[in-house]
Amino acid sequence: MIVLLGFCLALASCSALWASFPEAGLSARSIVLVDAGSGQILFQRDSDLPLPPASTTKILTALVVLESGRSLSETLTVSKNATYVPSSKLFLRPGQMMTMRDLLYALLLSSANDASLVLAEGIGGSVERFAGMMTQKARDLGATNSRFTNPHGLTAPGHYSTAHDMALIFNYALKNPTFREIVQTKTSVVASITAAGRAARVRKIVVQNHNRLLWNFDGALGGKTGYTLAAQRCFVGSAARNGATLTVSLLGSRNLWGDTRKLLEYGLQNYETLKLAAAESGSYLANGQPPTQPEHPPSSLFSAAEAQSLKSPLGYILQIGSFRERDRAESLQKTIRAGGLQAFVESWPLNSGETTYRVRVGPYSQLGQAQAAARDIENRAGLRAIIVPAAPVAPPAERPS
Template sequence: MTIGLMGVFVLAWSIIPWDRAASVHAEPEPISTHAKAAALIDVESGRLLYSDEGDKQMKIASLTKIMTAIVAIEHGKLSDKVKTSKRAAGKEGSSIYLKLGEEMSLHNMLYGLMLRSGNDAATAIAEHVGGSEEGFVHLMNEKARMLGLENSQFKNPHGLDAEGHYSSANDLAKLTAYALRNRIFKEIVKTKIKTAPNPNEEWDYKWKNKNKMLTMFEGADGVKTGFTKQAFRCLVSSATRNNQQLAVVTLNDGDDWVDHQKLLNWGFAHYPLDEVAHKGQPVNGYPLAVGRTLQYPFAEGEREQLRSKMVLLPVKSTAYALGERGTINWYIGDAKIGSTPVYEPQGARIKLPDREAWSTSLTSHPLSAKPWLTSFWGALKFVLGTLFGGEAARW
């Protein structure tokens, strides 16, 4: 696909056929689950593909540990030795059976946290990384705020039922998509079996992942199980197919293994990931190139509604001095789906117009007897106006 200042208009009449540009996308076939709340998200784009009671605040059991893991990875040092306190060693619920005073690398302890859902590991990690469990919980809530998780509040790092400890299916989907973009987190949660040194015995620890999706669904690569007497069965799973990764969240679902397979298959079938623009792609009619690859999961008929808007940076701005020349914002209808920076090709030093901002749109013009002529004339006026200032605007 060719894009650019001329392409901003050219795409509307040469790439998108006019008889399809006005089409309305077809809604995917309806689907349901046994969950009290559920969500499905595309990891690359962060687009929520399905949501049922997605913003409802609910108990989430050990799905809490998704936040625990990503906060520990971002704030801790993986090679650090984490010492098990009395509070950690005595933590009730699921455990990797750490002993008082036992030391283990943070990296290995994260495997115990995510594969075996160790509450003792969660407590030890929190105390080490946050200085105290309470200090770590503060970091968890700060991360939730930064990610815009409006229906989440954490009171502990393990997920045991506590007053005021909750999240939502949509929030957990967004958190999971964020965490899966971290290579360390991604590697941990897809691991089926992990061994780690055991200082107290002659044999190593050997942890088998509790997430059955890893063996029952082709392409499954995460993420976390959860259960308490108040939260009931909770599950976050992920899978990759055709270079697209999806993640599913279900809360209080008695048939979660089946529902997750169903939702993943539905998502892959109805929202395939497609390229909008790729890094290094030339901007047609302009001495610029796209700076970042952008992909998006389009439902049927949405691709034909794709449009873009180019905004050039002021010449005196800091970003301009660092090499960026502007941004292409991408839309389906009025909804923005992403953006791509644009740069001069390496070695090029071509002066762009000295303007605070110059923008245009890929929006299809209203149909007329000769829409291609209208589009071509608009494109010509735009390029000439860019190259010669405001002179062409009087044409």
């Protein structure tokens, strides 16, 4: 087993981890990728920039409703005010009734603006009071760079949030079983009820989730889209694979699904390495908790055999990146070789049966030499390296020409 030493990959835009994943390829104005379990920030760009969040606002709308203590089987009556809101909507009519559960499905699947107003008026008594409840809930969660003036996210003065805050709010909301069930639903049927004397007319409405990942992304757990002209395309959602659960939050995207898939795929494929980098930087969501620091120095956490391997005369290797796809590893290898360094690609089997491809430089006989080489690589190429002790027995290495 290879034991990592002090140097960890950093998540700067020029980081080696992202060498085959250029930050310039992401169109969103504000981005954060988070370990949903710990709140650890794995990647971010301008994540605290206040921007219009469009219909991702409805995540918080649903959360305030779900925590109101009211029964979801309770019916709410549609006001005239609720019918005036622009699309997207169910085209409800004044006096119609819907259960709170159906309103939540319409809100989170088809992003119905009229449903958001019916909920806001029913829970808060007025849209203004409900918006105040939303802002207060956000602040209670640690989302202090947000202010909400409506429950639907249509552009309005003083209505703003950040990618960081929306990720924080979504992570919290996803712990609610009802919220989680709704955002994972692809299609549902809701009903509006119109009183007609002693009888009642029931109108069935099919609502379909706007989150494309539910159809074509392995491990998608749900999310919420948004769009206005001012906000451009927005998304907050989560995905899980192999024990890792990530939340991505993007505001102001011009290529929403391209950005989202790229971030989630890379984060899930490189989860362990990104966690190491994030632990070094110490960046967490406002309500995230860093892992407890060990009481003993790191060397005491190693077995006797592992501790001895740290002193091995076999020396040290610089690891520049780790990839599931060989072509991406070879691309980084060529970049490093172009700078005059003899990089090689080493294949390493994983317990899952897959193979990871590690881009490495070395070996160096002394730790000091490895540290000096790592600094030189960072200064010349903008790449940060992990220093690992050379393994006495290594899997077959691939050294493409």
